[in-house]
Amino acid sequence: MPTLPVEHSGPPERGDAARNRALLLQAARRLVDERGAEAVTTDDIAAAAGVGKGTLFRRFGSRAGLMIVLLDEDEKAQQQALLFGPPPLGPGAPPLERLLAYGRERLMFVDAHHALLSDVGRDPQMRFNAPMALHHRHVRWLLETARTTGDLDAQATALLALLDADYVHHERTDRHRTLDELADAWETVARKLCGS
Amino acid sequence: MPTLPVEHSGPPERGDAARNRALLLQAARRLVDERGAEAVTTDDIAAAAGVGKGTLFRRFGSRAGLMIVLLDEDEKAQQQALLFGPPPLGPGAPPLERLLAYGRERLMFVDAHHALLSDVGRDPQMRFNAPMALHHRHVRWLLETARTTGDLDAQATALLALLDADYVHHERTDRHRTLDELADAWETVARKLCGS
Numbered sequence: 001m002p003t004l005p006v007e008h009s010g011p012p013e014r015g016d017a018a019r020n021r022a023l024l025l026q027a028a029r030r031l032v033d034e035r036g037a038e039a040v041t042t043d044d045i046a047a048a049a050g051v052g053k054g055t056l057f058r059r060f061g062s063r064a065g066l067m068i069v070l071l072d073e074d075e076k077a078q079q080q081a082l083l084f085g086p087p088p089l090g091p092g093a094p095p096l097e098r099l100l101a102y103g104r105e106r107l108m109f110v111d112a113h114h115a116l117l118s119d120v121g122r123d124p125q126m127r128f129n130a131p132m133a134l135h136h137r138h139v140r141w142l143l144e145t146a147r148t149t150g151d152l153d154a155q156a157t158a159l160l161a162l163l164d165a166d167y168v169h170h171e172r173t174d175r176h177r178t179l180d181e182l183a184d185a186w187e188t189v190a191r192k193l194c195g196s
Numbered sequence: 197m198p199t200l201p202v203e204h205s206g207p208p209e210r211g212d213a214a215r216n217r218a219l220l221l222q223a224a225r226r227l228v229d230e231r232g233a234e235a236v237t238t239d240d241i242a243a244a245a246g247v248g249k250g251t252l253f254r255r256f257g258s259r260a261g262l263m264i265v266l267l268d269e270d271e272k273a274q275q276q277a278l279l280f281g282p283p284p285l286g287p288g289a290p291p292l293e294r295l296l297a298y299g300r301e302r303l304m305f306v307d308a309h310h311a312l313l314s315d316v317g318r319d320p321q322m323r324f325n326a327p328m329a330l331h332h333r334h335v336r337w338l339l340e341t342a343r344t345t346g347d348l349d350a351q352a353t354a355l356l357a358l359l360d361a362d363y364v365h366h367e368r369t370d371r372h373r374t375l376d377e378l379a380d381a382w383e384t385v386a387r388k389l390c391g392s
Contacts, residue, residue: 161357
């Protein structure tokens with residue numbers, strides 16, 4: 001695949017822009033990890049990155065724009081781990097083991113990224129498109145290689161419903177369930193569907 | 197339980213209002229059955245009911261207001277059938293049979309009421325509150341009486357995800373699946389969870 005040529009001698013503004021972008025993402029990630037996405041403002045991020053707030057809006061358009069870049073980076077890292085990382089999440093482990101590892105890993109991911117995933121999930125188009133389609137494909141494929149009987153699309157959908165950001169948030173906050181309880185519940189359903 | 201006193205001698209406007217309300221609901225229901233909710237306008241409904249459009253807005257506030265009353269009436273009729281109607285949907289059949297009958301019945305309901313249910317489902321609060329909570333409780337209770345093992349809340353959620361209005365609509369329109377295929381898929385998942 002051809003790669004874009006790397007600009008080595010751009011005007012100084014280009015280098016500054018890239019540097020500021022990286023600083024802002026780094027600062028945003030640290031603050032979100034520390035406090036949760038809801039508690040992080042653009043003022044906080046700009047201050048922590050040591051740049052002006054105008055720079056944040058020039059680089060990302062809005063707070064939501066920056067958060068979507070963060071989510072996208074994390075989604076890509078998780079996809080990498082699912083497809084190419086070490087077992088049991090990545091290849092090498094038996095499909096059922098990989099499926100169970102996926103459930104626990106994804107549960108932690110949607111818990112940590114609740115606010116943004118919830119926004120994205122509110123759009124009915126997004127719910128059935130990338131990146132959600134990738135998760136469906138992955139779970140469906142693990143069900144298939146685990147020789148699960150019946151309609152695999154429906155079973156993948158049922159499993160992913162238990163990893164929906166709004167559902168997990170509701171169970172955690174309104175019903176006071178722990179991530180471990182939700183992971184165990186997911187495992188039960190996955191095992192039943194796989195017939196194990 | 198005390199009932200509200202019935203007004204027998206109200207001014208004539210009250211009687212007209214009630215009559216117009218009933219005529220509008222009746223007309224809306226007939227048109228929605230014939231063409232689907234999306235294709236029915238307030239002009240159509242008012243004309244079919246033989247009343248002015250202003251009357252429609254006075255009685256229901258908006259097109260959405262009228263549609264919500266229709267949905268609510270249908271939800272109540274379905275709840276009545278689930279709880280008190282003839283078997284296999286209502287009491288008298290074994291729990292697994294009732295559960296399977298529920299899946300098929302609800303699938304037809306959400307298919308017929310897609311437009312409105314989709315609106316309501318977009319609000320994350322509504323997704324976990326009445327009337328959705330009633331369906332969760334019903335499915336959970338059938339799982340329990342069928343002696344299903346494991347976390348029943350999660351399994352009820354997984355089953356209801358396959359009866360989500362947006363999901364069913366997506367499968368029907370984008371993936372060209374029939375209601376029968378979706379009902380069969382639901383039955384497979386339900387049987388696996390119940391261990392049958």
